[in-house]
Amino acid sequence: MRTILVVGGGYAGFYTAWKLEKKLRRDEAEVVVVDPRPYMTYQPFLPEVLAGSVEARHAAVALRRHLKRTRLVNGSVTTIDHANRTVVVQPAAGESFPLAYDILVVTAGAVTRKLAIPGVAENAIGMKHVEEAVAIRDRLLTAFDQAATLPRGPQRQRLLTATFVGGGFSGVEGFGELMSLGQALVKRYPELDPSELSFHLVEARDRILPEVTGEPGRWVVRHLEKRGGHVHLNAQVRSAAGGRIALSTGEEFDSELIVWTAGNGANPMVHNHTDLPIDARGRVVVRADLRVGTDAEPVEDAWAAGDDAAVPDLAIDQPGAATVPNAQHAVRQGKLLARNLIAALRGRPAKPYKHAGLGVVATLGLGRGIFQWHGIVIKGFPAWVMHRGYHVLAVPTWERKVRVLAVWATAVLFGRDIVSLASVQHPRRAFETGGEPVRATAGTRA
Incomplete structure (x- = not known):
């Protein structure tokens, strides 16, 4: 069997592996996902996690629970040597090691862009x-x-x-x-x-x-x-x-x-430690069908999607435009990448990615939001309901949908939970102090 290595278990990586599991024949290929976290974060729920409207664990999808036929490697890919079909993996514990593959899928995602500002x-x-x-x-x-x-x-x-x-x-x-x-x-x-x-x-x-x-x-x-x-x-x-x-x-x-x-900024590994073609912003150069490279110079057995890929945006009439890095595109690109990869394995043509967008919707706080699709704008409570409705449908797996809905229903009856668990960031403090009070000045972060 050929080995398909997926670098990153975020939106695009999770959906690629998830759909490959469902479509691949058992003797056709082995799927391997490398990610330092054991879960995929559903980022649109993070503002509600911040506000306590969604339980933190419900905004994360456990990889081992849902990728049952995929080999999961807990670690970070530090180098991609596609010429030799090898990556270097740094695990959470232990020494780094090489990992060979036949087909590469780069879905490492972007990182928060930090600037050199004092403090x-x-x-x-x-x-x-x-x-x-x-x-x-x-x-x-x-x-x-x-x-x-x-x-x-x-x-x-x-x-x-x-x-x-x-x-x-x-x-x-x-x-x-x-x-x-x-x-x-x-x-x-x-x-x-x-x-x-x-x-x-x-x-x-x-x-x-x-x-x-x-x-x-x-x-x-x-x-x-x-x-x-x-x-x-x-x-x-x-x-x-x-x-x-x-x-x-x-x-x-x-x-x-x-x-x-x-x-967002370019993933340092993709930008600095790979022999794949990279654009000026540090993203992997891909064709419309999500293969790495260009029509003139394709890279064999390499695919990419999500925030770290410069995917041509065929939905707008602007030469050279790439899709914006958001959840809508990452999810749909991951699904298409899986279908295209299977098509390539079976000698069928791959399809180009084209998605016009479903509009934008944002929460502005409990009971407040905004939605826009072309010239249609909806504000306030109706937009907030649309935001919740869209994302509970979009979050993967029925198990997560039910859990999120249960928390929302509980909040309607009992209101916000205002318990702070900041002490979990220092779990040994009570043990170390033996119950003695810890003196802290105002502004000290617990």
Whole structure:
């Protein structure tokens, strides 16, 4: 049998392997998936994980539960040597080792794009993984507990200030959900005043949500500001040293929580440690049928999809355009890649990828959202219902759909769960201190 190696178990990788399992004959090929995490993260649910509307584990799909005929390797691919059909894998424990294959599928995904700004690496947190969304929620809840014991002043104000950097979908949805959580949470703290809450969204361009057209995008800004948020457009973070945000506009403020969602960057492994053709942005060059290479220079036995692939966008009349890196494209590319790979194995022609998009929908907090498809715009509660409906249908496996629906139904009856489990980030602290109280200054992250 030939070995099909899938690098990355995210959207595109999971769906490729999942569909290959269903379509391949048992003696036709072996599928191997290499990923450092044992699950696929359904990223559209991360803002709701952050707000406590979705249980963290329900936003993750266990690879071993659903890829039953696939060999799973827990580790990271550090080098691709396609000329010799070999990758180097660094496992979570132990020495790195080579892994041979016959057919390569690169779906390693993108990484959070970090800039060389003072204080960002030390103080900010991303929002690309379940662990990050959980940590953001727990830090906000812990900050409220700490602020409630302090008198009014700079220390308390810092604890009640949160900043999102990046006005794309992740940033806006996370910002809206966290602000909704904070404003609901403050009602449980008679020691605090709602006017003390300070939520900032910083975007370098003159607009947020680039996939949404002008007026709906401006409506989102007005909506967030009406709810008490501070939206800083045409502003860049110059420094976050010590948790103090300094903007290019001259504004400065202290922020206990800094969430960095300023776009995606090329996966370093794909960009720097592969002999596959790479474009100027560090993505794998692929044809419309998801084979690596070009029509003039195809790369044999190599395929790619998802955020780390420059897939030609045939749905728009713009030569050289590539599909945007989002969940819609990654899922559909993964499914098509599996079908095309099987077609190639059986001597049939592969089909080009073309997807026009189903519109855009975003949550802006509990009961609030926006949807746009061409000239049709829906705002508020109906858009929020559409957001939940779309994603509960889109999340893979019926098991996950049922679990998410159960949590939503429970929340309708009993409201938000406001328990902070920040202590799980330091599970040995109670054991080490023997029950002695730990002295911490205001602003110390638990």
